[in-house]
Amino acid sequence: MNSPKRAASKEPRPVKSAAITADLPTATALKLWVVLARSHDALVEVLKADIERHDLTLAEFAVMEALYHKGPQLLGEIQKRILVSSGGMTFLVDRLAKRGLAERRACPSDRRARYAALTKKGEKLMRSIFPEHAAVIQGAMMGLKQSEQRELTALLKTLGKEAARLAAETPACKAALAEQE
Amino acid sequence: MNSPKRAASKEPRPVKSAAITADLPTATALKLWVVLARSHDALVEVLKADIERHDLTLAEFAVMEALYHKGPQLLGEIQKRILVSSGGMTFLVDRLAKRGLAERRACPSDRRARYAALTKKGEKLMRSIFPEHAAVIQGAMMGLKQSEQRELTALLKTLGKEAARLAAETPACKAALAEQE
DNA sequence: GATTAGTATCTCAGTAGTGAGAGGATTATA
């Protein structure tokens, strides 16, 4: 076996760890994190399999989807939206351009900036791919009723907002603060 | 700027896409996917920042955590648990071994298999790191009340189970079925 | 105008991780 894919094992889990069961609120949060990570991974696997049929990586697809739904955008805008590094952004657009799916366009008012946009070919591809892909997503969510999906969305939104706030505080701030001696 | 981190932008989102608003159940599912992915990413960022303080990648930490909580295990068991490839598993244990945090042990009953286990040093490190890490997780989840966290966990579990079932069906099966002519 | 800070992209060296396949060991079947 090479890739892990789904484990068929029954999760024996006979031992309960002292460290985890130590204190209830912590245990609840840890459990939530594990379950969230696992369902996310399972979904990613399903979606990735769908997208790879068209020889696209998830990141490439994310770029194309952003362009498809929001139109031409600055590289930096897409970068923030799909959360890749600046180097990765350049790389992704390069690759899509090489395949004739996207292209760069100059920004008339700011010569530093470049727009990325879908080519005709890229748009045609998205028009044929996207509905299928949406159907796959819908299929992957079928474990939950629509009302449950909406409830889940609301909860995740709250969770995500708080986590994002926290993440924005943390990153290079320590270094920055440290340098202010 | 190099890495994207959190976008401070207000998500203008003036245009509603025809493709997305086309049909309600699909729209619900797509929305859920976006929100799930975003909160997952935000959490990963927070946790990663915490773990990197100790010069560990998330994957290395995952291995150590598995060993810490479940004791010595076959490489294959860990692999299934943390979902990395077989090559990645070897690589991860190598790196932990090089740093003296983990070690390989022969399996007495099966000479193909190797156990991975924490060294004294690795266990000591986990004892000092893990409680902090658990606190960070708990902190990242503070946007939700405990009851909400439990509700969210339940919904995600159902979702994840169905998605995992779907993922297990899909992967190489097409190829396999195709070969049976 | 000159200087400084800020912003947007690109370059490039480096890295974590993948996955096909090999090798060696075990188990099942004939």
Added chain:
DNA sequence: TATAATCCTCTCACTACTGAGATACTAATC
């Protein structure tokens, strides 16, 4: 026994990404 099938790990070539810094431009302040 053979021998076939299966299992567990490791090797290795490869790839998608990262992130520090470079480059090129714009904006703000003197």
